[in-house]
Amino acid sequence: AQSVTQPDIHITVSEGASLELRCNYSYGATPYLFWYVQSPGQGLQLLLKYFSGDTLVQGIKGFEAEFKRSQSSFNLRKPSVHWSDAAEYFCAVGPAGDKLIFGTGTRLQVFP
Amino acid sequence: KAGVTQTPRYLIKTRGQQVTLSCSPISGHRSVSWYQQTPGQGLQFLFEYFSETQRNKGNFPGRFSGRQFSNSRSEMNVSTLELGDSALYLCASSPRGGTNYGYTFGSGTRLTVV
Numbered sequence: 001a002q003s004v005t006q007p008d009i010h011i012t013v014s015e016g017a018s019l020e021l022r023c024n025y026s027y028g029a030t031p032y033l034f035w036y037v038q039s040p041g042q043g044l045q046l047l048l049k050y051f052s053g054d055t056l057v058q059g060i061k062g063f064e065a066e067f068k069r070s071q072s073s074f075n076l077r078k079p080s081v082h083w084s085d086a087a088e089y090f091c092a093v094g095p096a097g098d099k100l101i102f103g104t105g106t107r108l109q110v111f112p
Numbered sequence: 113k114a115g116v117t118q119t120p121r122y123l124i125k126t127r128g129q130q131v132t133l134s135c136s137p138i139s140g141h142r143s144v145s146w147y148q149q150t151p152g153q154g155l156q157f158l159f160e161y162f163s164e165t166q167r168n169k170g171n172f173p174g175r176f177s178g179r180q181f182s183n184s185r186s187e188m189n190v191s192t193l194e195l196g197d198s199a200l201y202l203c204a205s206s207p208r209g210g211t212n213y214g215y216t217f218g219s220g221t222r223l224t225v226v
Contacts, residue, residue: 032211043116043202043217051212090155094211099145099168100204102155 002027004093006103013081014111021076021106023091033074034092034100035065044090050074061085086110114139116205116218124224130191133221135203137184141216143167143209144186146178149200149220158201161186162209190223198225 003026013019025031032051036044048059055067065076074091091103117136125131137144145168146158157170161180178188184205190197200222204215 034211036217041219041222043118043219044204046214046216049214098211099157099160099170100211100215101157102147104154 002031002093002095002101004091004101004103006089006091006106008106009104010107010109012109012111015083016080019076019078019081019085019108021089021091021108023074023076023103024072025074025091025093026072027093027095029095030069031093031095033065033067034094035059035063035074035076036090036092036102037061038088038090038105040087047076047089081108081110083110083112116203116216118201118203118218118221120221121219122222122224124226125193126226127193127195129193130189131193131223133188133190133201133203133223135186135188135205135218137186137203137205138216141205141207142184143206143213144180144184145204145206145209145215146186146188147202147204148172149202150198155202158188160209167209193225195225197223199223 005024034049035047050067088105090105092100094100119134143162145160160168164180175191180186200220202220203218206213
């Protein structure tokens with residue numbers, strides 16, 4: 001069965017510091033991978049997605065993620081975090097034509 | 113282009129009552145999916161509708177049901193509410209459904225059961 005693991009429940013960084021959020025997935029074939037962000041009381045906003053091709057994908061708000069098949073990972077990165085990036089981040093996987101399976105999320109806190 | 117609209121935003125119900133939540137997808141999108149989000153269970157898939165037909169279903173009891181209308185608007189119903197049904201219910205629309213087409217989420221309906 002497909003699954004997604006986000007090992008870090010809560011991460012705290014200083015504004016301006018770099019960020020990496022981890023995501024590991026379990027899936028038999030090449031999955032479709034997503035990162036979503038959720039601000040308090042809001043829905044999910046798509047940051048980026050990977051379907052195929054270049055393993056480094058660029059998203060909105062300066063985020064990028066790298067697909068590593070050998071490690072079954074799809075980690076999210078940002079070189080310099082802004083206070084407005086504080087939110088909860090969800091990694092998701094889904095086979096083509098099927099539903100999304102979400103990880104448990106990583107809450108990001110940003111200190112000035 | 114309007115996004116996904118969910119109504120109401122907040123709802124308080126009593127145990128044993130039933131509730132109906134509404135979702136209007138992005139214009140032209142024919143697929144609507146519903147997810148339940150709770151602190152303990154995270155985001156869990158409820159069901160997906162495409163062209164008025166349920167195409168996929170999660171592992172929820174029969175108290176949870178849904179439907180989709182010819183204009184692609186969808187409603188979700190929960191009968192005989194339990195305290196554990198308190199959650200944020202998220203609707204997501206997609207042009208044709210399935211991960212390869214991508215999903216756009218609404219802001220959700222926060223349901224509190226007392």
